[in-house]
Amino acid sequence: MFSVSHKTAFVVDHCPYMAESCRQLIECDMLTKSRSQGVIPLAPVSKSLWTCAIECSMEYCRILFDVYPTWKLVNYIVSDSEVHILNSWKQEDQNTHELMAALAAVGPPNPRQDPECCSVLHGLVAAVESLCKITEYQHESRTTLMDTADRVANRGRIICLTNAKSDTHVRMLEDCVLETIQEQNKRAAGSDRLMPIQQCELVLVHIYPQGEETLVSDRQKKELSSMLSSEVHSVRAGRYLASKLNVLVQQHFDLASTTITNIPMKEEQHANTSANYDVELLHHRDAHMEFIKSGDLHMAGSTSRDSGLKETVTLKWCTPRTNSVELHYCTGAYRISPVDVNSRPSSCLTNFLLNGRSVLLEQPRKSGSKVISHMLSSHGGEIFLHVLNSTRSTLEDPPSISEGCGGRVTDYRITDFGEFMRENRLTPFPDSMIDAAGRTPVERAKSQLERYTRYWPMIISQTTIFNMQAVVPLANLIVKDTLTDEDVLTCQKTVYNLVDMERKSDPLPISTVGSRGKGPKRDEQYRIMWNELETLVKAHVGTSERHQRVLECISACRSKPPEEEERKKRGRKREDKEDKTEKNGKDTEEKGWTTDSERLKGVMEREKDEQSECEIIKDSPDSPEPLNKKPRLATEEQQPPEKSKGLALPSASEGVVERNHHI
């Protein structure tokens, strides 16, 4: 977690000798033949040692920030007669734009500055001090670990780009770093914001101009003390330095290289022809884990053209492409950075991916068999190399879900549950977003699921109300955490609408599964419906006082319980009277609603059609498309009569079932 690569301090020498030319000439005056007559070409330009050091270190940072946007931090220090610290360990400072702006402010070294007072030593001392400073990540880790905070390590790396005088000079620099670490560690022991350095890697890169003999010898990593190791790289400026730093960034951050071959690209000049290009990408080396494990690491040539010594794995561009709604079995996803970010093939590939398309990659095998091993895809403007599982799965040929528990049931409310899932989709909330009860967004999501499922019959034949359009407004509102007065009104309207339907004896989508004939009579149907509606609302009655009001409305309006029904049947005449008095009693209250029920009539007409549809099975769980309806299994024939009770309608009394059988 806090390895050496957590903190990288760059120390770049800004002393007068760094203004020297690297002596690699770049022709920037590329005259075209037609224009070249009589024109004297411009002298080629050459970069200074400083420019070489800056652009190579920026390239190192570019790759680092592309692959590790967090956790791997850079502190950039420039050293001359004093120290210029260009940024901090803060995450917000970790981008090349800020660094470039700061470097522009520093400018190139001043060749007229007194060389006596200039030294890279100032920078090295500052780098050690900086490594002692705690990062946000270390701080957070220490805070969460509390009593085991001492387990949070403090390690780091110093990359020093300089022009050293000799091996003795190099040794002097190393000694200075070692001494400073010892000094600073003592200081750090007594501070909250500082941490002693446990391990430091010093990488000294000696840069010298082309055509000169080096005065400093290369040296492998060597332990100078238990805390400090040091290595020396003596490199010519220019492209040699660039490839050295490219190799270093790969070593320091466990990167590996993949070359995508056979990328078809339209030619700029001839739009209708296309040629194949290669693009080299860097990424965490775990993306090659499968190849390493299987010993199948296919090296296309032993070196890649661009990154010097490092090996690259070749993967072939595959057509046809994949689409985003396909869920691949992916065992890893790693951010990439193109080696040659500005080249036309690179930018063509990256733009293609950034536009939302994905590419499958094929692993060339000697046997000639085709194995898709990786996929390139972008998410939120970041490109990832996905590792696809290419070994055969232990889960091949499993039994279908239709063969297991509940697999024979064919009238699941698939469409309704789909709607439920859409209503319970997740969305990101800002970090500070915690509600009054102190719940995080994900806890709120769980509690919403709990509310939404308090009464949720899984199959169509278990429910009446959820097959009725007329109930939808109430059913959608009652599950909510809070209701407004307007919501309560909508619920009441729903109830009055149902009363209206009952008065007109509109048919209800009562399930006839498990019963012969047409099912229960109309008044019985309504009794079942009211009972179910009550069950739904009762499940939410504790949520708030307004929820309670909805239940009260139902209790007041619903048709009478069975005992009363029975009495009614015995004396029809009396019933009429009762009805009238009841109506009169409610008249004032109901007046406002009559217009509403008029208006709702049109809606109800439409509903009637839908209701009759509802009686058909909506979906079968096993069908790939909702349209592909399977004929309902002939449950009626197979089931013994008493099984029909298994319908378990919330209000299905014995009497109802009995009557069904007589019909």
Place this chain on the structure above:
Amino acid sequence: MPTAVLLDSSLSMTRPVSVEGSEEFQRKNLAVHGLTMLFEHMATNYRLEFTSLVSFSSLWEVLVPFTRDYNTLQVVLVTDGALGIGRGSLRHSLQTVKQRVEDKKFPLPFPFPSKLYVMCIANAEELQATDSMDNLEQLINLNGGEGQIYTMEGPLCLKSVQSMFGKLIDQAYSPFHAVLRCGNLTSDVQVFPRPEPVTIDEEVDPMPRTVQTDLEIVGFIEIGDISSPPVLSRHLVLPIAVNKEGDEIGTGATDDTEEETSTNQMAGKSPNFCVLLHGSLKVEGMVALVQLGPDWFGMLYSQADSKKKSNLMMSLFEPGSEPLPWLGRISQLGPASDAAENPYGEDDSKSPFPIQPKHKRSYAQNVTVWIKASGLQTDVQKILRNARKLPEKTQTFYKELNRLRKAALAFGFWELLKSMAELLERECTLLSDSAHPDAAFQLSHAAQQLKLASSGDSKYAAYEHNITPMLTDFSGGGGAHRI
């Protein structure tokens, strides 16, 4: 994890076991009894496990082969611990393990993650009397400590072989049962293969994490939004019927013995939440985000094996608060209905995912890299190309010019600014008579600005400063222009 069973069929396995009573057993019979018990357990509780049977003595024979490749393996070695003598014996092989040549390496450690279980048809005392136990322990050590040695307790008989294999079953083949929950909708499930504990390498305090037996759905996400996430492992989620005593009836598959058929048919016919969930996930093209433990999540989705067969599958994400960068922190995911504005749009045309990172990556922001000469040359030529098309290309000309200027300033490459200025001045002299008069003004203005910047004068060399087009007035008709 598939299982390879290695059964010792050497002569010593036919040694009789002294049993008080009627029947006389050989060690081989005990081994077969134990294995039968293991296989029967797998057939009822672990039916999707792939198993292979190999018998060996000095040679070996694959009795039942695997039908597929493997990534990981459990190896069950059944032996009496009589290791043989001379070349080719385990004792000799282990002694010479370091002297082997590259192409004849000792088979352990296996080149894939594995567990090696050694079932000894012998008791510990017997094995410790010789060096057998030491040699077997060495085998486990060679396998990186992954595995275990089981010995028989008490007299060698059917009962003790049963108890030994019972321990193996508990250790390696106990089915993982859990409750899948979505609010108040629940289903008892078996998760297969059972999820193994996961340890994260990069933790300050590494602790193995185990999947909890309460799998709680927290919400739903479109497949396009979750976008082929990396996962640690995949598991089938099979609904199981649990009767009142809490015993499992089975997964309801139809290829059971006759007496089980009726119970399974009943299980098949009572509605199960898994089937509903699977059907809707499939139809809607969505996944369910499921909590596996503290700060650990996974996803449930429909996995089609063929056109006809599909299944409810669970994939485990890497433990942690932010397993997928494009979803952000899982704890910050809440119900879309809580948002002030529907993040999916009223017509489902939008999505809150993927989350955009604060800073763009280099390949998405037109960075300037001049490591290779060609990169620099391309940028210079781009400016010159636009310079020749002034004033039509004024905007692009200055955009490219400023890009070069910024990079040159950051890299301390003032020489380039001077050269560029000279190139622009020369372009100015090369303008044809028919060229637009504005072109000459813009070119000399740009050249002058670059020269000023190359002086390092803070007034002109500020990084954030941009060279803006010179204001001229050729379109105004009056002919007078402001300089």
